[in-house]
Amino acid sequence: MGDGHATSAGSSSGGRSGGVDWGQYARSGVLLLVAAGSLYVLLPTLLSVLGSWRSLLHLDWPFAILVFTCEAASYVCLWELDRIVLATRAWFAIACAQLSGNALGRIVPGAPTPFAVEMLRKAGVDTGEAVAALSASTGLQLATTAALPLVSLPAMLGGAGVSRSLANAAYLGFAVLVLLVATGVAVLASDAPLKLIGRVVQWLLNHTVRRRHPAAGVSKELLADRDFIRTTLGERWKAALLSAAANTGFDYLALLSALWAVGAAPRPSLVVLAYTAAELLALLPFTPGGLGFVEAGLVGTLVVAGVPGPDALAATLLYRLASYWLPIPTGGVAYLLFRRRYH
Numbered sequence: 001m002g003d004g005h006a007t008s009a010g011s012s013s014g015g016r017s018g019g020v021d022w023g024q025y026a027r028s029g030v031l032l033l034v035a036a037g038s039l040y041v042l043l044p045t046l047l048s049v050l051g052s053w054r055s056l057l058h059l060d061w062p063f064a065i066l067v068f069t070c071e072a073a074s075y076v077c078l079w080e081l082d083r084i085v086l087a088t089r090a091w092f093a094i095a096c097a098q099l100s101g102n103a104l105g106r107i108v109p110g111a112p113t114p115f116a117v118e119m120l121r122k123a124g125v126d127t128g129e130a131v132a133a134l135s136a137s138t139g140l141q142l143a144t145t146a147a148l149p150l151v152s153l154p155a156m157l158g159g160a161g162v163s164r165s166l167a168n169a170a171y172l173g174f175a176v177l178v179l180l181v182a183t184g185v186a187v188l189a190s191d192a193p194l195k196l197i198g199r200v201v202q203w204l205l206n207h208t209v210r211r212r213h214p215a216a217g218v219s220k221e222l223l224a225d226r227d228f229i230r231t232t233l234g235e236r237w238k239a240a241l242l243s244a245a246a247n248t249g250f251d252y253l254a255l256l257s258a259l260w261a262v263g264a265a266p267r268p269s270l271v272v273l274a275y276t277a278a279e280l281l282a283l284l285p286f287t288p289g290g291l292g293f294v295e296a297g298l299v300g301t302l303v304v305a306g307v308p309g310p311d312a313l314a315a316t317l318l319y320r321l322a323s324y325w326l327p328i329p330t331g332g333v334a335y336l337l338f339r340r341r342y343h
Helices: 004-017 022-058 061-086 092-105 112-122 127-158 166-189 192-208 218-261 268-281 293-304 309-325 327-342
Strands: none
Touching: 022 293, 022 309, 061 092, 061 127, 061 218, 061 309, 092 112, 092 327, 112 127, 112 327, 127 166, 127 218, 127 268, 166 192, 166 218, 166 268, 192 218, 218 268, 218 309, 268 293, 293 309, 309 327
8 A cells, every 4th residue: 555644744854954965865776786687597487377368268257257256356355354454344445555655565565555555645635544543454454474384384284185176275374264263353352363473484584593692672673562552452453353354365265266267276275375475475565566477476386286387377367357457557547537526
């Protein structure tokens, strides 16, 4: 999502110094170089995925349509999450701001939140409230994604011997979601889980990576972030948690539907692993939306799960069309509709 708040702050800083903020230009240049290098390394896989478009002519179309339906439902859950954190009943402004900011973030890394907050300001939402609310929403989404490997591990181990059925993969995914919600409730309602996680993370940081100054205070930082989300959400935290989990659930169903559409029959436990890997790779800041990284990781994991190479490419392309490429023009249309209503 996005916010003009950060942009205006940067401008005022430049005005005080009376000169050009060369540091910002240097950081932007480094990010562009890293993105270009990453895309160059991942280009063969990305081209292979895009080059499999002819296979989309032979899909099981009811399931192909279900991919886009599930992805649309995932976005609706995300809008509901933003409505909850902003304590508003409005749908139009929330949806347009999220879609437009998301589309911009596919092109310009780091821009979604400032852009969305500026749009919400024009729709009558206080800038400070929008920044705090969207920060809490983003934090809850990131926490949900970060918790996926933790909660999916027992489900994957328990489903390792299940027959190759996508129905079983759906049941396994549902079990992961139940664990995800239960973990979220425990973390938001009690300090003990976060203190334990913080101690484990701190121990790993200090014993696996050589550093001049040992890591400290990880538990306190996690609790501070949790408290910010709880304070912002207030009594609405349970509904917000369910919306965040449903957002993930429908996105997972979109991937399953893509596999159904190509007629694949992978191991259910590894479908969960493939989705978890794709979610984490999408968080990498090197390319917008994890472009290239998600495709490479998803294709590789699906092949390991028993999906033939051509089917893995086709399923990945179909899933990314719905989750990555289609939202870009949709965001442009949403921005035009928003400008028409709010001038």
